[in-house]
Amino acid sequence: MNGEKRNFDQEAASWDAKPERVRLVADIASAIAGEIKLTPSLDVLDFGCGTGLLTMQLQPFAHSITGVDSSPGMLDVLKKKIQDQNLTNVKTCCLDIEKDGVLEGSYDLIVSSMTFHHIKDISSLLNQFFNILLPEGHLCIADLDIDDGQFHENNAGVFHAGFDRENLSSLIRNAGFQDIKCQTAARLTKPVHNGSDREFKIFLITSCR
Numbered sequence: 470m471n472g473e474k475r476n477f478d479q480e481a482a483s484w485d486a487k488p489e490r491v492r493l494v495a496d497i498a499s500a501i502a503g504e505i506k507l508t509p510s511l512d513v514l515d516f517g518c519g520t521g522l523l524t525m526q527l528q529p530f531a532h533s534i535t536g537v538d539s540s541p542g543m544l545d546v547l548k549k550k551i552q553d554q555n556l557t558n559v560k561t562c563c564l565d566i567e568k569d570g571v572l573e574g575s576y577d578l579i580v581s582s583m584t585f586h587h588i589k590d591i592s593s594l595l596n597q598f599f600n601i602l603l604p605e606g607h608l609c610i611a612d613l614d615i616d617d618g619q620f621h622e623n624n625a626g627v628f629h630a631g632f633d634r635e636n637l638s639s640l641i642r643n644a645g646f647q648d649i650k651c652q653t654a655a656r657l658t659k660p661v662h663n664g665s666d667r668e669f670k671i672f673l674i675t676s677c678r
């Protein structure tokens with residue numbers, strides 16, 4: 470782990486070219502759909518949306534979905550998808566939560582896929598989520614189970630080597646959320662630093678305001 474910033478702009482053009490990444494996010498979307506009633510009236514926020522892999526999976530079921538990300542390059546890829554498909558219910562917002570600070574709006578559902586390990590101050594982000602979520606709204610966070618730092622080839626910008634599900638659930642509870650549930654949403658096998666394959670598990674924690 471180190472505090473150096475990872476350059477997501479540089480990775481944006483090839484981000485969607487990894488089939489295992491696309492499948493992982495599709496599995497996360499299925500797990501969300503299994504837990505949350507997705508109705509056409511929902512206003513959704515996808516925090517750390519990147520190129521919008523999860524945004525695009527959820528958009529057919531949403532009244533609106535806003536993808537927030539700090540990387541203009543990642544958002545440009547999402548903007549192209551919006552333009553190519555003439556989508557009117559998908560918006561983007563370029564914001565670095567650790568610099569610009571404040572999320573705005575009000576949402577029925579907040580989702581976040583594989584972004585929490587890049588955020589230093591998780592408690593402050595959870596407090597912000599609580600403030601912009603409507604009463605009875607839902608929060609869905611997918612990220613990596615606790616890991617010894619081998620998930621990423623390069624740990625630049627990685628503040629958490631995965632999460633202990635119980636610890637993260639406690640932080641979510643402390644921010645005011647209730648009805649916290651946890652499941653394994655996806656599994657990904659990939660080579661680690663010594664060249665052997667390892668299976669990594671991705672959890673989905675859902676909770677309610």
Ligand SMILES: C[S@@+](CC[C@H](N)C(=O)[O-])C[C@H]1O[C@@H](n2cnc3c(N)ncnc32)[C@H](O)[C@@H]1O
Binds near residue numbers: 523543568582588
């Ligand atoms: C591993 S990618 C995940 C992207 C997407 N959710 C997915 O599953 O494909 C993490 C994303 O979080 C964004 N991110 C990292 N730090 C951030 C911050 N401080 N504020 C907003 N977004 C951030 C990055 O730009 C990147 O697009």
